[in-house]
Amino acid sequence: MMNVKQKAAKTSKVKKQKLVLREQLFGDIDEGLLWDRTKQTGFTTIPRTxxxxxxxxxxxxxxxxxxxxxxxxxxxxxxxxxxxxxxxxxxxxxxxxxxxxxxxxxxxxxxxxxxxxxxxxxxxxxxxxxxxxxxxxxxxxxxxxxxxxxxxxxxxxxxxxxxxxxxxxxxx
The missing domain is CATH 1.10.10 (Arc Repressor Mutant, subunit A)
Incomplete structure (x- = not known):
């Protein structure tokens, strides 16, 4: 079982990997066109399942x-x-x-x-x-x-x- 610090490090690593892949696939994206749950309001947490x-x-x-x-x-x-x-x-x-x-x-x-x-x-x-x-x-x-x-x-x-x-x- 991962502790909080390990989980945050893994999440950060995955996020960096996804951002690199996104840039490779879609180029330089205007971040303002994307939904970012940490910056926008009016969202809820939904099970990934x-x-x-x-x-x-x-x-x-x-x-x-x-x-x-x-x-x-x-x-x-x-x-x-x-x-x-x-x-x-x-x-x-x-x-x-x-x-x-x-x-x-x-x-x-x-x-x-x-x-x-x-x-x-x-x-x-x-x-x-x-x-x-x-x-x-x-x-x-x-x-x-x-x-x-x-x-x-x-x-x-x-x-x-x-x-x-x-x-x-x-x-x-």
Whole structure:
């Protein structure tokens, strides 16, 4: 296990390598045209495994009713407290990809499924059933679903391998 100083040195070395490669491939780039999470605001931390997490979520949800769009919209609003306060369900429905007269009811259905699967918990408020959302660690939920034989083994092993590759230890 690396200590903080070793991890920072490795990160710095990798960053330098990527910058050299980027310059070789793309030449001299105007840094102002690039997104730098250390200089810009309005960003969130997303697991590097999110594409695989989303595939698994959609696979364990009801066929034809994917939940990953609603989950991602929540994730983009969460801070380190794992709590999201929803003040405008219509806006969350739209951010989740739903439109039209049934947007909010469709979004409510996806939220109910996320609760049922264990990815989130919800408390109602004056604005509806999903005003307060608690987001759980998706790795732990998928591990439980896998142990309960609800997750495809190939997808789980793909997630596990990628998690190991990036140093995430949540799956064991």
């Amino acid at each position: 999110f594409p695989i997490l989303a595939q698994i979520m959609d696979e364990v949800a009801d066929k034809g009713k994917p939940v990953s769009g609603a989950y991602f919209a929540l994730w983009c609003r969460v801070f380190d407290e794992s709590l999201v306060e929803i003040k405008n369900p219509g806006q969350l429905a739209a951010e989740s990809g739903f439109s039209g007269q049934r947007a909010i009811s469709t979004w409510n259905g996806r939220m109910a499924k996320l609760v049922e699967l264990g990815f989130i918990d919800a408390q109602e408020g004056a604005l509806g059933d999903y005003e307060y959302i608690l987001i759980y660690n998706p790795y732990l939920i998928i591990k439980k679903l896998y142990d309960d034989k609800k997750v495809n083994k190939v997808k789980y092993l793909s997630l596990f391998a990628r998690a190991q590759e990036i140093g995430a230890t949540d799956l064991g």
